[in-house]
Amino acid sequence: MQSASPFHLPRPAARTVILSALVWTAISALGALQTYSDNLRTGVASRYPVLLATWFIEYAVPLMVLSAVLVTALGRWPVLVARPRNVVLLFIGLVLLFQPAQWLYIAWLRDYLDIASFADVRRLLMKMLLVGWFTTTATFAAILAIHYWRQAKDRELAWQRAQNDMLNLRLQLEEQRMLALRAQLEPHFLFNALNAISALVRAGDKPVALAGIGRLSTLLRYALAASTDNTATLAAELQFVRDYLDLQRLRYGDRLRVAIEGAGDALLDEVDCPPLSLQPLVENALRHDIDCHDGPGDITLSFARDGDAMVVTVTNRVPAQASPNPGAGLGLANTRDRLQRITPGAALHAGVRGERFVAELRLPLAKE
Structure with missing residues (x-):
């Protein structure tokens, strides 16, 4: 030198x-x-x-x-x-x-x-x-x-x-955290979907189990596509939830009762949210309702505009004598964390109100 x-x-x-x-x-x-x-x-x-x-x-x-x-x-x-x-x-x-x-x-x-x-x-x-x-x-x-x-x-x-180095480092850390959240959420979703199919296999209903595998492949295609994107529309998320409920219906049969309100709102095609945001809310409702008793479920999924936000509400009945839910709680926690990092102004609140468990998701509307 x-x-x-x-x-x-x-x-x-x-x-x-x-x-x-x-x-x-x-x-x-x-x-x-x-x-x-x-x-x-x-x-x-x-x-x-x-x-x-x-x-x-x-x-x-x-x-x-x-x-x-x-x-x-x-x-x-x-x-x-x-x-x-x-x-x-x-x-x-x-x-x-x-x-x-x-x-x-x-x-x-x-x-x-x-x-x-x-x-x-x-x-x-x-x-x-x-x-x-x-x-x-x-x-x-x-x-x-x-x-x-x-x-x-x-x-x-x-x-x-x-400052630039610090911002780049924080950005890299945020990206790694998002990847870690996805790595947690997707196996969690996959585990629950496979659990539904395994219940059909144990029941000896092979044709229905095969239909469930077909529906699972549809869900996985969406999940894999969502793993490369940071946002999805509420309309796409709602369709994914419908497919997910169709898979779960093979397992629960007539016990699975979900009312969807406001699904025809044209704003659903314009509101963005992190991928796989609605499915954990519906899954949480299933685990706190239909998995905790032998009767039919009572779950409502609604979409309504509230000022400059679209409010998505998932509610389910909480039976007085319901057994404790064995879920790990990853779905709601990860969804809340991803919302805070990807969608500024979004919020997720969940808790018991009276005799129902309510998960309320607020997503800001795009400014005109």
């Missing part, structure tokens, strides 16, 4: 140096133009190219070197300006080192270094004393401002990257 050259500048620092060079070149061009204009008014003979070269060599070159040194130093050692005290010390050091060097450089170019006495030194100092203070201070302030701005921008970009 090749090591980086000590003179290699990062791209942002290189851009700052180039920008500084362009700015001081432009200032030199304007300064030379002003000097040339003044010479014309006073009748002094001069040439603009010579004046431009003088301005550039005397003023622009030192300040371009200063800019490059400051940018490199701040890029390598940000601690130099990490505190206000450090900034003051850096500026003092800059004045003590760069300003005399700039004076000597300009004096050398102007042939002022022919010094024979202390008086010559004093005259040179008086000539140079006011040269470069403003430009040196302005260069330092500009480079410092650019450095702080770039640090703030880097922190903002780092914060945005951290």
Whole structure:
């Protein structure tokens, strides 16, 4: 692996140096133009190219070197300006080192270094004393401002990257949780469907059991298709529930009594919900009603609009002497969890009201 050259500048620092060079070149061009204009008014003979070269060599070159040194130093050692005290010390050091060097450089170019006495030194100092203070201070302030701005921008970009990484991680976790929920729900549904068919097989009714297997294949096709989608329409979910009830009817016979109300509402084709949302509610009703006694069931599945929501209600009678239901409760819990994650504004409430168990699913209607 090749090591980086000590003179290699990062791209942002290189851009700052180039920008500084362009700015001081432009200032030199304007300064030379002003000097040339003044010479014309006073009748002094001069040439603009010579004046431009003088301005550039005397003023622009030192300040371009200063800019490059400051940018490199701040890029390598940000601690130099990490505190206000450090900034003051850096500026003092800059004045003590760069300003005399700039004076000597300009004096050398102007042939002022022919010094024979202390008086010559004093005259040179008086000539140079006011040269470069403003430009040196302005260069330092500009480079410092650019450095702080770039640090703030880097922190903002780092914060945005951290936020994006966090959001992506949360999204991945949500996707994994959804996959885990589906992995729980689909075997749970499959287990209960197979349980219905196994009851037919044990009863020795093979033709009916074969019909049940055919109905199960229809249900599995929908479940497999739903495993790749995040949403389904209420109309599709209702058809799936009808097929599921047809399978269960092979097992329960005339005991299975389910009233479906509001199924003709055209909004059912427009309301979205997570796949396999209704079937767990109906299955829960079966297990809390018909599985807990020997009589006929009394289950109602209704669809009704309530303001800006479609309300799906599944109710079943809770017999006073009913035995405890052996279900694991995965259906309702997983359905509620999937609703919260996939359909904002949806809600599922379930509990006993009087002599009936009520599961109420609210799904927001699409805004027109």
